[in-house]
Structure formats: C-alpha cells, structure tokens
Amino acid sequence: MDDLSIYILAGGKSSRMGQDKGLIDLLGKPMIKHLLESVSKLDLPVKIVAHHKGYKQFGFPVIKDIVPEKGPMGGLYTALSDSLSRFVLLLSCDMPFLSLEVIQDLIKQKKENQIVIAELHNNILPFPGIYPVNLLQVIHSHLQNDRLKFQQFILNTAHLKFNLDEEYQNHPEIFQNINSPQDREKAMTWGNKRIN
Numbered sequence: 001m002d003d004l005s006i007y008i009l010a011g012g013k014s015s016r017m018g019q020d021k022g023l024i025d026l027l028g029k030p031m032i033k034h035l036l037e038s039v040s041k042l043d044l045p046v047k048i049v050a051h052h053k054g055y056k057q058f059g060f061p062v063i064k065d066i067v068p069e070k071g072p073m074g075g076l077y078t079a080l081s082d083s084l085s086r087f088v089l090l091l092s093c094d095m096p097f098l099s100l101e102v103i104q105d106l107i108k109q110k111k112e113n114q115i116v117i118a119e120l121h122n123n124i125l126p127f128p129g130i131y132p133v134n135l136l137q138v139i140h141s142h143l144q145n146d147r148l149k150f151q152q153f154i155l156n157t158a159h160l161k162f163n164l165d166e167e168y169q170n171h172p173e174i175f176q177n178i179n180s181p182q183d184r185e186k187a188m189t190w191g192n193k194r195i196n
C-alpha cells in the first residue's frame with residue numbers, strides 16, 4: 001500500500017470561467033494536463049475527482065463526488081473515502097504551474113494526524129495540501145451540517161503550515177489560480193517561466 005495518493009479536484013461550477021476550467025486550452029493543452037504531467041513523475045497513484053466526461057481522455061482514473069455540490073470539501077471527502085493510502089495529497093486543477101519541486105517539498109513535511117498546507121503571505125491554501133485519511137468522519141459531519149468553509153475547517157484541525165513565501169518571490173506564477181478568462185490571458189505570458 002502506498003502511503004500517499006494524489007487527487008486532483010476538477011469538479012465545481014467554474015462559474016467565473018464560464019466553462020469547465022480544467023479542460024480549457026492553456027498554452028496548447030487542457031489546463032489539468034500541465035499538472036498531470038508534473039505529478040505523473042512522482043510514481044504515486046493519481047486520480048481526478050470530477051463529473052465531466054472530458055477528464056477521461058488523460059488515462060487517469062476519474063471518480064465522481066460521493067456527495068455532490070459541496071464544493072472542495074466534498075471533493076476532499078470523496079478523495080479520503082476512495083484512498084487506499086493513509087494520506088491524500090489534494091491538488092486543484094486550476095493551479096497548472098504548481099512545480100514538482102514544491103509538491104515534493106510539501107510531501108517531505110507529511111506528518112501523522114496533521115494536515116500539512118501551504119502558507120503564502122500569512123494565508124493558508126487548501127491546495128496543495130496533505131490530508132490524513134483518518135479525517136474522514138470529521139469531514140463527513142462537516143458535509144452533513146453544511147459547514148463547508150475549507151479554511152475554517154483547517155484552522156480548527158491540527159495542521160502544519162509550510163511557508164512558501166520565498167518560492168513565491170522567485171516564481172509567483174506557480175501559485176496562480178486560473179479561474180477566469182482574464183486569468184487565462186495573463187497566464188499566456190507565464191508559459192515560458194515554468195520551472196519544473
């Protein structure tokens with residue numbers, strides 16, 4: 001059994017983008033493919049949590065939310081329920097330039113009974129993050145009670161922050177979310193800055 005499995009969240013409404021954002025063309029390939037190419041170098045199981053059939057084209061397993069329409073917290077619940085590993089590395093499809101180096105550094109911080117999350121300028125990011133599978137019941141109760149605020153959930157749970165301010169200074173593009181057509185336009189100029 002692997003200790004860690006990777007799940008990429010690609011559900012949600014994509015209301016700002018106006019179409020399923022993981023599948024939009026970004027620099028010549030579907031946005032999620034940038035991330036899939038990076039994480040496939042890690043020799044860890046990778047799955048996509050999504051509803052759109054288009055995600056099947058990449059050759060990775062695609063699973064659907066067990067409890068739909070609960071946002072990223074629902075996606076995490078699905079990942080933890082599905083995982084055969086003790087930890088889940090949760091990524092979002094809208095952070096295509098996240099570097100392999102940052103992911104590997106984060107994985108090194110993995111700790112029993114702790115969430116490990118990236119911290120940028122005193123803000124915590126739910127993705128990339130490492131979540132112990134033993135959080136499953138807690139998250140189930142969050143879903144049942146519609147307590148879906150992800151950051152709040154992290155702050156109320158044992159967690160370790162992994163500060164990435166220095167990486168951000170050198171490569172701000174690796175943490176940028178592509179949520180809207182405007183973000184996508186901006187990202188066109190970052191294409192040649194990828195570091196992995």
Ligand SMILES: Nc1nc2c(ncn2[C@@H]2O[C@H](COP(=O)(O)OP(=O)(O)OP(=O)(O)O)[C@@H](O)[C@H]2O)c(=O)[nH]1
Pocket residue numbers: 009010011012013014015016017049050065068069070071072074075091092093094179
């Ligand atoms: N599996 C799953 N992923 C989700 C869900 N909601 C959001 N996500 C993913 O979580 C990440 C962050 O999502 P957001 O950008 O906050 O929400 P969104 O619904 O995708 O987009 P907006 O409608 O523009 O806010 C993205 O990778 C989404 O694909 C969900 O209900 N299920």
